[in-house]
Structures are given as structure tokens and as C-alpha cells.
Amino acid sequence: MRLSELARNLNYAAAVLLLLTGIFTVVWKQNLIKKVFGLIITQSSMMLFLVSMGLVGSGGARIVTPGFRASKLVNPLPLEMCVVIMIVSIGLFAFALGLCITIYESEGTLEYHVLTEGKS
């Protein structure tokens, strides 16, 4: 891929990089909190991907203001999807972190390999 193409698609490249980082963190890291952060990074990459798809050059927001021109507007649907994904993510991570707290109170550790050694 040429550098000019990469520069034009920098958003998507960043999204892919974040996605790989998130998946690596979930799979490789042993600490439960770090795994949860890996999931957060993965979700963020999805949102960056979505927002990038909705971008239209120098398009503006779909909000009618003085001097508003309807010629070039950003696609609002991906942004709306991002909001919904954020809300879902809040629930997911609140549950996940609450589960981590409960596991720590029960087992006294947050290391995944230690927890799974005494196989349940």
C-alpha cells in the first residue's frame, strides 16, 4: 500500500491497529482488569471505524443553524450507532468490572492463569 493511500485512509488504519491491540490485550494479558480494557479498546476501534465511514470530506453536521447549507452533510446514522454502542459498552464494562471485584473478593486474585489453575 502506498503512503499516500495510507494517509488518505489513516482513520481506518488506526481503527485496525486499535482492534488488533484490543484483541491482543484480551488474549495475551493475564490480569482480568487488563482484559476488560482490551475489550474497551476493541469497542473503541469499532466506533472509530463507524465514525470514519460517516465522514464526508468537509461535510457539516445535520443541525439547522443560521447559514446552514444542505449541500454536504456528514452521515448521521453511523454516529447514532456509535452512541448506542457506547451505551451498550457502559453496561458491558460496568458488569465486567463488577464481576472482577466479586472475583477478587471471592478468590483474592485477578490473575487469569491462577484462577483457571484450580480448574472449575
Added chain:
Amino acid sequence: MSLPVLAIVTPLLFAVLCPIIGVRRERNCFYAALTGSIITAVIAWSLAAFSSASTIITYNLGGWVPPWGIQLRIDLAGIATVCLIATAMVLLVVYSHEQELEISAPGHLSSLYTLMMLVEAGTIGFVISNDLFNIFLFMEIFFFAACGLTTLTREGPALKASFRYLLWGALSSASFLLGIIFLYSVTGTLDMRKISLKLAALNPDYVPVAAVALFLLLLALAIQSAVFPFHPGAQRAALQSTKIVRALLCSLVILVPVFGILRILGNVYGKLLTDPDTLWRTAQWVIAWTGAVSLAFFSIKAVLQKELSEIAVSSALSQAGLIVLSAGLSLHRIPVNVTYSLTAAFCGGGCLLLTAGVFETSYTGLRITELRAAGRKMPLAAIAFTLGSLTVIGIPFTAGYTAKRSVIYTCLNSGQWWFATIVIFVSLIQAYYCLRITYMLFAKPKGGEAPFSKAPHFMPIPGLLVSIASSAIWAVSYTLTPALLASFSTIVR
């Protein structure tokens, strides 16, 4: 007609009401959940009364027509699945009575029934929504509720299993979301019907993107359905849960995403895949072999297990493999194969899980050897287990026979005789482990019996009703099959 949206809103409403009703006396949550599940079942069967082979019941949320709004769209296969979910939830709520009331941890009952109602709302919404992103949201609803249910015991092994289940599910959600994003990028819409039309006229340069999206969506559903090799999270979570949660997980939460495969292949990709080309052949090969391997793996695993609950869970997961296999055989027979496999999985696998829970309540140990002559003390549960076993094996006059007959017929018609061989071989394995347990249940006692305390008297009733329903489904199948076959044209319409 507002019935489709009422089918989702009713359990959601009772999910909110359960903790409120349970403030003064927590046992009232049971009655609230029972009322909610019965009302939802009435709504589901009312939908069935309006249906026919060519019927598509639609409802636009808020009156907004797609693409401005979200549409609920139900065909015959969807109605059958919604009826199955609603009826299953009534039986599960009844099944939970008394055994759950013994767990006196504060907040346990309101949490249990609230989350059960959320699972019901999520699964019904997943089946009937026509918007891909909405399907993702409903999948998240029932998945999170299921995760919450697996943590109810607050014991160490259950919490660890729940966290692992959460990780797998989160990866599945990410995969599903990425698939939706790719589909949206090439079609510009989230309405499944419009996606289907746009995919049929897709620029050939964008077909690889659609193919990757298909792979990601199916991968997500495969993880949610706990097919091999994506099973560790769900399987371990099911084994560490209480009896009711195990039955709910293996009969609804794991099976309903497999129905999603029908939605994706039929409603979304149906028009693109009906032209014979490499995309369908590749997808078919992957789906069918994944299902076949999962079916065989869990059946063999069930033989090697020594505890009844482990056998029941493995058996239920093997049924999920059968449904996946049935989805990958023939596109035109997909409504028939998936619907019958789903009902057989619920009737057979669900019955085994429910009755395993009855025996678990009565005996301290769950090893098969400790169940010797258990049928003499609990005849109803033993009869239910036997009838459920016949469904799992695929004996005539059961839903299992209908499902396996349909799958084998499709295999032989399409020249895929190797899958038919696998199904028959697996049926023999299932016969071995099911009949082995049935023999132990009705065998003469040999002295030195395991400690026994009788389960609540109506606990075996849901299992018995499910096993009787299996025969009813067999009886109805001869009139239902032509209607389901004809409904494929409505699925891709």
C-alpha cells in the same frame, strides 16, 4: 396489528416490575414472572393463529417506515420460534418454583426473574426484528442477562466461568458489529430486506466485502451458539450454574442464535446466495462441517462424562451442532431443517436438562451409577427422561425423528451422503448414553443406595410436558412441512 411489539414489550415490562413487586415479599417475583411469561405466550400463539405459509406479519415501530424506522418482520419459521421461546419460558418459570425459593440470599429471586424476563425479551426481539443493528442490540440484551444469571450463585467457580463466558460473548459482539459495519459500508442500510435487495445487485468489486461480513456474522453466531471450538465459555458457565439457569442457557440462550443463522443466510444473503456460485458453496461447506464436527464432538464427549448434568449439557450442545449442520445443507430447505432441528433440540435437550435437574435436587451425587433404581422413587421424572432420550436419539413419533429425517433427506437429495452418515452414527452414540442412563433409572436396586430427598412434586411436570410436546410436533409436522418449504420464498422476498 401490535402483537409483534407486544411480544417484546411484555417481558421487558415485567422485567422492570419484578424487583418492584418483590420489594415487600421477594416470592411475589415468581408470580410476576409467571404472569409475564403466560401473557407473552398468549401473544405468541395469537401471532401463530394469524399466520400461514405466505404470511409475513410486519410492524413498523412508531409508524416509521424503513429506512427511517425499525421494522419487526415475522415469517412462519419466526412465529414457530417465538412460540417455542414463549412456551419454554413458561415451563422454565414453573420449573424454577420452590427449588429457587430455597436459596434465601437477599435479592436472589428478584435478580433471577428479572434476568429471565430480559432473556425472553431479548430472544424474541432477536427473532423478529428486521433491522440488523436492532438484532445486535437484542443479542446483547439476552447475552448480558444470561451472563448475570450465571453469577447468581456467587461461588468462585461460577464467577470464573461467567467471566470467561463474558469474554467469549464480548468477542462475539465485536465480530457481529464488524460484520454489520462492513455490510452497511457496501449497502448503506441496516434494514435486512433492503440489504438483501442491494446485495443482489451488488457491484462485483464489493462482493469480497459482503463475503467477509457474512463470515464475521456467522462467526459471532457460532460463538454465541457454543459450537465447537467456540464452546468453552458457554459450556463451563452452564455447568457451574444453578439447574434453572443451566436449562435456560442450553435451551434458549444457545439455541436462539442458531436461528440467527437462518435470518442471515435467508433474509440477508438469500438473494445473493440463490445464484449458484462459490460464495454459497464455500459458506455451505464451512457451516455444514462446523455443525457436523460440533454434533459429533459433543455426542462423543457425552459418552465420556460420568455425571448426569455434564451429559445433559453435552447433549444439548450436540443438538446445537445439528441445527448448524441443518442450516448448511440446502438453502431452500433451510426453514424446514432449522425449525425442526430447533424444536427437536429444545424438546430433547431441554427435557434431559430439566429432568437432570430433578435428579440433582433429589440426590447429592450426580454420577450415573448413583441413579440406580431412581426411576422407582421418581417415576414421572424417569418417564420424562426416557421420552426426552427418544427425542434426542430420533426415534419415530418424536420431534427428533422429524428433524433427523428432514436432515438426512436433504443430505441424500443433495448428494451429501457423508453428513447423513455422521447423523446416523451420532444417533447411535446418543442411543448408547441415553439408554444406558434409562437402564440405570429402571434397574433393580442393588443395596447401598445413595442418600435421597424427594424433589418438589411438580418439578418433573415441565420435563414431561416438553417430552409430550415432542410427539405433538411430530404429529403436526406432516402438515407443517409444506408450509415451511413454501415460506422460503417469503424469507427471501
